[in-house]
Amino acid sequence: MFSTEKDPTYTYLNDGYYKPRLILKRGNETSYYKITLTISPLIKVDFEYTKNESNCPVLVPFGNTSSGKIEDITWNFGDKSTSKEVDPIYEYKVGGEYQVTLTVKSMKNLNSISKNIKDKRTTNQIK
Secondary structure (H helix, E strand, O other): OOOOOOOOOOOOOOOOEEEEEEEEEOOOOEEEEOOEEOOOOOOEOEEEOOOOOOOOEEEEEEEEEOEOOOOEEEOOOOOEEEEEOOEEEEEEEEOOOOEEEEEEEEEOOOEEEEEEEEEOOOOOOOO
């Protein structure tokens, strides 16, 4: 790409190493600047959970369906409890609504997703 704009932008479509070069010309003088960019692949984060129709306490199996080069996983179950397991089964002892968050980390990226799970008020079942 070549640009004469004051503040050009460029979007790299693929991950990898790139060596863009900046050339500055002022009168008869020319300066060159080189850098190396590392574009890391994005990680996609998602999870699923299985509805459990038993009364409280409720065991909820969570499945991590994230993709990419994941180095670290943290689950937050919405009741101040966390886990580093890939596919945990969590026990909710009290009915209610919980915001479950899965955070995944790669070498260069951090991404998370949250989903609400809630009990059916009359029977304390997760839906």
